[in-house]
Amino acid sequence: MHDLIALTALGGTGPESCTVGSVSCRECPDIALASVAARLGHEAETRAALATLTGHTAPDIEQTSGQTVKAFWTGPDQWMLEAPFETHEDLASVVKRHVKDAASVSEQTDAWTRFDLEAPDVQAVLELLCNLDCRKMAPGAAARTSIHHLGCFVLCRSANVFSIYGPRSSARSLQHAIIAAMNSAL
Known part of the structure; x- marks a missing residue:
């Protein structure tokens, strides 16, 4: 019998998260x-x-x-x-x-990975990531865009919380792009 351990898209046994300034980015594998x-x-x-x-x-x-x-x-x-x-x-x-x-x-569960970004001015980070006008996205809005050459979905959960869905196979690359934008925006 095999002792299999579920891993997140980023390869951990639990979700990764990071904070830069007031912006938090959290992997959501659940x-x-x-x-x-x-x-x-x-x-x-x-x-x-x-x-x-x-x-x-x-x-x-x-x-x-x-x-x-x-x-x-x-x-x-x-x-x-x-x-x-x-x-x-x-x-x-x-x-x-x-x-x-x-x-x-x-x-589609294992085909996509989700990152939640939260901050009072999270749109400043999103402006560096994609060509969407995220400042005009109201809660409940969703759009498809390209982030770091990856086809992604961006969902506005609230004025301060956005979710990004990207291909699971490129999760680390997507996370890198998000963190680079967080560092650049702040």
Whole structure:
């Protein structure tokens, strides 16, 4: 029998975090993810299923919605769903049961890594990382952008908290870019 140990995207047994000035960056490995793409002709059915699952209407372009299970828009009739891993380890299976044959669902938990940035002026860091106008992003906004040559999603959780999703395979490179921006901005 193997004694396997779960590792975070950065290779540790627990999440890494760092603080530069007033900005904190925290690795968030405890999130389950699943992608949903509505099948042609089943867009309304998929949106209805997502509304049932999240407790809110499916998010529109560059928006997020939901309670425990949250969704953010990733493309036309496509969404990423996130939920606490502790209670939703099987998120993709749960989503598939809700959408049935109306959408394609894919497990994404180990494909992405999430970093949460928090500070009174976190936008100064984000301005150095990507070409989004983060100062105009209201809570509940989400956008796809490039950070350090990586396709990423940036979600505005509140005026002082933003989440960045990037490819898990490039987690260390993404973290390096974030910390470099934190050092440069402050």
